[in-house]
Amino acid sequence: MVWHIFKKDFRLLWPLSLAVVLVGALSALRTPVDGHFYGSLLEQLTYFLPYLVYLGIAIVAVTVVHQDALAESQDDWLVRPLLRRDVALAKVLFVLLTVNAPLMIIDVLLQLALHFPLSVSVGVAASRALLLVFMVSLPALTVGAVTRSLVNAFVFGIASAIGYVLLVVVAASTLSPSVLGLSRAMGTWISFWAVSGVMVIGSTAALTLQYATRRTLVARSIGLAVVFVALSILALFPTTVTLEIQESLWGPPNSDGIRLSFDPSIQGGRSGQETSPGYRIGAPISAAVAAANAALVAGVDRQIEKVGLPLSISGMHAGDILVADRIDVRIVSMTGNVLYQGPGVCTREGTGIMCSTNRLEVWAKAGHVLNEEELYLPIRLYQRIKDEPVRVEVSYALTRFVAHPTQMIKAIGGLKALPELGSCATRIDSDGDEVQLGCLTDVGVPSCAGVVLEDPQTHRRNPELHQCNPRYGPYRRRGLRDAVDRVGLSIPFRDLSGLAHYPVGSAAIEHARIDVTVYDPVAHFRTRITVPSVRLVDWAPPKG
């Protein structure tokens, strides 16, 4: 009877499913048409397509359930000799077979067209399809089961979203920022799978309950609770919990001889390397987002004071990266009063939580490394205590990354498969001042990567550019938007103003190459430094 109901629904809804699959195909076509590089006009114009596909899947799921609605008491099927279990299975089958499966096949075909291996293509497509089922299809089926119409379903969704926003606002304004997971994304894979678990279990429970008992109010309550819990996990999952989970999965802590200490003999500015603004792992950010980020940073700068404590790091291995996942700071007066306690990278002022993206990152330096620990303090607190001696305690949760063998690709016109990145290509950007490296990755987005522009004839090298976006999951991160992720970066070789000169400049760029190094995390450990007595004003950057 499941098949019989399926056929009835198919007769009614095949055009809708076909439309969604066609949009999915159109969305997939963007990758081969657009090629390796971000930022084309086509990409900007079609940016919304993947989201349209999600919406389409949800509409199909809701609509197919409404063909034999549960929340109504007027539907003919309710008085027909049908097993509700069969009806439920028919609806699930409909979404899987007419939408999710064709979209998965499109993903496989897309990857095969890009010359990725069949096994990888099927694996990637299957995992993405599974995620879409968990995160879109199943919840949408549940929404359909507890609503009367598509409009009703939209209202239900919007009401949930508003409720959720209120929840986050209340939580963010009342809970300590040290509790909230706003500072770091390292636990994302844990919270993501926690959300998936909640969505699958909750949606299945609500769907089963509704089909078994038609207690719409109860099923609705469960559905709403699932949405709230899932979204709250995404936004509010405590970093302390993710750290604990991550460490328990990681095995025994292993600092591998790396030690951190306060070293007042280091004077002057920061010795750590700045991250390159041109390098980006994952999707690009729009100009609007960049402007919003800049405004946020400027807002933070007006409310905080930066103090740079000199930090000595010893025991680093060549090629290693050390990344702090969490830094907690305590400032205690000489009489033992705690003057400040909080995350080293966030501060709270007024009603908002201000977070800087700055953090401790030490790149590929062997032996003894000098760095600077930047403390961000509320400006009023700083003004009050800057001249008195205080004790500063800084706790670190650190991860050590090691490098994969460096790969090389021509700086211009290169097209090569790089083992840790996928199919990569290079070109000069439209301004003529940067080399663009773009990769279509079949292995997922790496946590950290570094690139150097090198002239193989003279062995001259430009400064290394690098960035970390640490993910500690047992698998590489993949985007949900597209089956094939793009990794993109821009490497400057020419200063358009003419003020700076690069070792590998315009003259050498024709035969230059890019050395690409991908890093993976290998060990995690915690450490703590204590500065017994220090005046903060002595370590604040000079004004003006």
Add this chain to the structure above:
Amino acid sequence: MIIQASGLCKAYGRNDALRGLNLSVAEGSALALIGANGAGKTTTIKLLMNMLAPSSGTATVLGVDTRRLSRTEFAQIGYVSENQRIPRRLTVSQYLAYLRPLYANWDRELENSILTQLRLPPERKIGDLSHGMRMKMALACALPFRPKLLVLDEPFSGLDPLVRDEFLERVLEQAGAMTVLISTHELADIDGVATDVAFIDDGTLLFQESMSALTGRLRRVEVLLDQEARAPLGAPLSWLDVRVVGNVLSFVETQFSEEALGARIAAVVPRRIRVDVESMPLRSIFTALARNAQRKAG
């Protein structure tokens, strides 16, 4: 009893739609559930069909608790309602083809004869049918499997007399083989169909009895007096709708018998010239009972 309801209650929020309804329908009978709009007829039927859950009370249909009605029972129940939702984008023949495999005893010949008799266009989409045609379509989907119980919820609402007669004719052809529960506020619709009648008002069953008993015990009575009439003091409780116009006293006797009526009239109206007694059409019976119920409630 093919249907048995006991203390059935249903509340929508703070509004009580049913307040302890008791009802029984004997096998082979045709019970008309009558009552004004909003009296609770549709709610009663939806509870009996397990389309709604009762707030309290229990009911059985075909001997099974309505909350546990299964495929076995639904395979023996035909249901037609004025607001029944049938897939609008399927054609008549497509929907019948969908339903056929659900019923082991679906009679294809009977289906064809019903389609012919009701003049239903097989290739027309259900959504394109008129209201009357949709009702006939619903009936065509409820009869071919020869249900043991046919439930009709306000089936004639909005139907023109011709369609209504076609509909009824079709029902009556199979009526002997099944039990019929029909809800309506139009008593003319059940004339000649119902064997029993249950009157529901404000969620409460006021009475239930056979049609012959009901029509037998209610009479309109007119008493001609030799002087101007006055409303009699101490009129019997069995008199409803008591009116006085000139020399005429009229009322509805709800416990009619030749012998008792004379004695009752004599007790309150000693000087009378003539007494006229006439049987009442169903509509008048319903109106009198409804007015009385409203008067008591108000």
